[in-house]
Amino acid sequence: xxxxxxxxxxxxxxxxxxxxxxxxxxxxxxxxxxxxxxxxxxxxxxxxxxxxxxxxxxxxxxxxxxxxxxxxxxxxxxxxxxxxxxxxxxxxxxxxxxxxxxxxxxxxxxxxxxxxxxxxxxxxxxxxxxxxxxxxxxxxxxxxxxxxxxxxxxxxxxxxxxxxxxxxxxxxxxxxxxxxxxxxxxxxxxxxxxxxxxxxxxxxxxxxxxxxxxxxxxxxxxxxxxxxxxxxxxxxxxxxxxxxxxxxxxxxxxxxxxxxxxxxxxxxxxxxxxxxxxxxxxxxxxxxxxxxxxxxxxxxxxxxxxxxxxxxxxxxxxxxxxxxxxxxxxxxxxxxxxxxxxxxxxxxxxxxxx
Numbered sequence: 001x002x003x004x005x006x007x008x009x010x011x012x013x014x015x016x017x018x019x020x021x022x023x024x025x026x027x028x029x030x031x032x033x034x035x036x037x038x039x040x041x042x043x044x045x046x047x048x049x050x051x052x053x054x055x056x057x058x059x060x061x062x063x064x065x066x067x068x069x070x071x072x073x074x075x076x077x078x079x080x081x082x083x084x085x086x087x088x089x090x091x092x093x094x095x096x097x098x099x100x101x102x103x104x105x106x107x108x109x110x111x112x113x114x115x116x117x118x119x120x121x122x123x124x125x126x127x128x129x130x131x132x133x134x135x136x137x138x139x140x141x142x143x144x145x146x147x148x149x150x151x152x153x154x155x156x157x158x159x160x161x162x163x164x165x166x167x168x169x170x171x172x173x174x175x176x177x178x179x180x181x182x183x184x185x186x187x188x189x190x191x192x193x194x195x196x197x198x199x200x201x202x203x204x205x206x207x208x209x210x211x212x213x214x215x216x217x218x219x220x221x222x223x224x225x226x227x228x229x230x231x232x233x234x235x236x237x238x239x240x241x242x243x244x245x246x247x248x249x250x251x252x253x254x255x256x257x258x259x260x261x262x263x264x265x266x267x268x269x270x271x272x273x274x275x276x277x278x279x280x281x282x283x284x285x286x287x288x289x290x291x292x293x294x295x296x297x298x299x300x301x302x303x304x305x306x307x308x309x310x311x312x313x314x315x316x317x318x319x320x321x322x323x324x325x326x327x328x329x330x331x332x333x334x335x336x337x338x339x340x341x342x343x344x345x346x347x348x349x350x351x352x353x354x
Contacts, residue, residue, distance in 0.1 A: 005032070005033040005034070006036075007023070008020070008023075008024060008028070008033055008042060009033065009034075009035060009040075009042055009045060011023075012042045012045045012046055012049075012054055012058070013045055013049070015049065015051045015053065015054050017053060017054060017057050020054075020057060020061075024061065027062075028062070030042065030043075030058075030062055030063040030065060030066050031065055031066055031069060034071070035071075037072075038071050038072055038073070039070070039071035039072035039073070040071045040080075041063070041066045041069050041071070041077070042058055042063055042066070043055070043058055043059075043063050043066045043067065043069070043077040044066075044069075044071055044075065044076075044077050044080050046058060046077075046089075047077040047078070047080040047081040047084070047086065047089050047093065048080045048081075048084055050081070050084060050086035050088070050089055052088045052089065052092065055089055055092055055093075056092070059092070059096060064096055067093060067096045067097055067098050068097070068098060068099050068102060070102075070104070073104055073105050074103065074104035074105040074106075075104045075105075076098065076099070076102045076104075076110070077089075077093055077098065078090065078093045078094070078098040078099070078100070078102065078110045079102070079104050079108070079110050079113050081093060081110075081122075082110040082111070082113045082114040082122055082126065083110075083113040083114070083116065083117065084117075085114070085117045085118075085119035085122055086122070087119065087121040087122050087125055090110075090122050090125050090126065091125055094125065094126075094129050100126055100129040100130060100131045101131060101132050101135060106137050106138050106139075107136070107137040107138045108137050109131065109132065109135055109137075109143070110126055110131065111123065111126045111127070111131040111132070111133070111135075111143050112135075112137060112141075112142075112143050112146050114126060115143045115144075115146040115147040115150065115155060115159070116146060116150055117150075117155075118152045118154060118155060120154060120155060120158045123155065123158060123159070123162075124158075127162055133159070133162065133163050133166060134163075134166070134169070136169070136171075139171055139172055139173075140170070140171035140172035140173070141171050142166070142169045142177075143159065143166075144156075144159050144160075144166040144167065144169060144177055145169065145171060145175075145177050145180055147159055147177075148177040148178075148180045148181040148186065148189055148193070149180045149181070149184055151181065151184055151185075151186030151188075151189050152189075153188050153189055153192065156189050156192055156193075157192060160192070160196060164196070167193060167196070167197035167198075167199070168197070168198070173205055173206045173207070174204070174205035174206040174207075175205045176199065176203065176205075176211070177193060178190065178193050178194075178197075178199045178201070178211045179205055179209070179210075179211050179214050180214075181193060181211075182211040182212070182214040182215040182218070182220070182223055182227065183214040183215070183217065183218045184218065184220075185215065185218055185219075185220030185222075185223045186223070187220070187222050187223045187226055190211075190223060190226055190227070191226070194226075194230055199211075201227060201230050201231060201232040201233075202232060202233045202236055204236070204238065206239075207238055207239045207240075208236075208237065208238035208239040208240075209238050210232060210233070210236050210238075210244075211227055211232065212224060212227040212228065212232035212233075212234075212236070212244055213236070213238060213243075213244050213247055215227055216244040216247045216248045216251065216253075216256060217247045217250075217251060218251075219251045219252075219253050219256070221253070221255055221256055221259070224244075224256060224259075225259070228264065234260065234264055234266055235266075237271070240273075241271050241272070241273065242271070242273065242278075243266070243270065243271070244260065244266075245257065245260050245261070245266045245268070245270070245275045246271075246273065246274075246275050246278045247278075248260060248275075249275040249276070249278040249279040249284070249287050249291065250278040250279065250281070250282055250284075252279070252282060252284035252286075252287055253287070254284075254286050254287050254290050257275065257287055257290055257291065257294075258290060258294075261294050262294070268291055268294050268295055268296045269295070269296060269297050269300065272301075272302050272303045273302045273303070274296065274297070274300055274302070274308070275291055275296065276288060276291045276292070276296040276297075276298070276300070276308045277302055277306070277307075277308050277311055279291060279308075279320075280308035280309070280311045280312040280315075280317065280320055280321075280324065281311040281312070281314075281315050281317075282315070282317070283312065283315060283317030283319065283320045284320070285319050285320045285323050288308070288320055288323060288324065289323065292327055298324065298327055298328055298329050299328075299329060299330050299332065301332070301334075304334055304335055304336075305332075305333070305334040305335035305336075306334045307329060307330070307332050307340070308324055308329065309321060309324045309325065309329035309330070309331070309332075309340045310332070310334055310338075310339075310340045310343070312324060312340075312344075312347075313340035313341075313343040313344035313347060314340075314343050314344075316343075316344060318344060318346060318347050318350075321340065321344055321347035322347050322350050325347060325348065331348070
């Protein structure tokens with residue numbers, strides 16, 4: 001018999017049980033038989049592929065000792081099976097004594113991995129095996145947080161049906177699942193959360209950001225409208241003093257800025273750091289034009305004496321700077337004496353050709 005570990009793993013990869021029968025006839029140290037780069041054992045590989053035939057062959061030929069072995073990322077074969085949505089493999093591994101709450105790097109459990117996929121059968125198998133629904137990873141994210149991030153309604157509802165209290169969780173930085181779903185624009189998930197939980201729509205995370213701010217930051221118009229209709233506070237400010245209008249301007253979303261100002265009467269000149277400053281800093285020329293049309297003060301300054309033009313020049317947003325100059329922006333220095341024309345002279349050459 002002539003074989004090496006990489007040949008064995010290659011046979012497992014291609015689900016070649018016939019080759020395994022012919023060549024792996026003697027004693028093999030399965031725990032030493034692993035991929036050089038990933039640390040995956042034969043059982044990991046079979047779990048990723050989802051081959052019940054190969055898994056069964058391995059378990060009956062001494063590989064059962066690898067059931068709880070970790071690869072270089074800390075994953076066990078159960079993590080791999082759960083992540084790849086293979087219920088039959090999950091069931092086999094659990095029967096062989098796989099630890100249902102084993103932690104990979106970052107403290108992710110197999111249940112958390114399963115929540116990234118749309119397979120409630122795998123989730124049910126793990127829950128039946130007493131997987132910890134309320135466990136959190138190193139960032140304080142629970143399985144429910146992860147499901148809300150992915151945005152699959154069926155998985156979110158399934159988890160709530162399994163334990164109605166799952167919504168009531170907060171990550172290390174104060175973010176609820178509602179914050180997470182809002183940032184990723186999962187409107188239908190938010191409908192579920194608002195319907196069956198006691199969320200305070202105006203609860204801020206450790207940075208003061210509310211779910212509405214997250215939706216605006218992410219550029220999700222329909223999600224923002226839903227949260228506004230759910231009585232989210234439009235005037236709420238984060239830890240830096242910015243409102244949702246600032247975030248919409250920073251995201252370059254003219255439609256959101258229009259909605260917040262024209263429909264909900266937000267003040268374009270509120271706070272020292274204006275929405276115009278946020279749009280100019282990022283070079284969102286269309287939003288700058290809109291804000292000026294809506295009454296933004298073109299030469300207003302922030303707490304450092306910087307105008308929107310200063311910020312556009314400082315960020316080398318030439319097109320935006322040229323537009324502001326054409327609209328009447330002054331070459332005003334900040335509190336340290338620096339002028340926009342010193343930061344981006346070319347914008348002034350284009351605006352005032354000799």
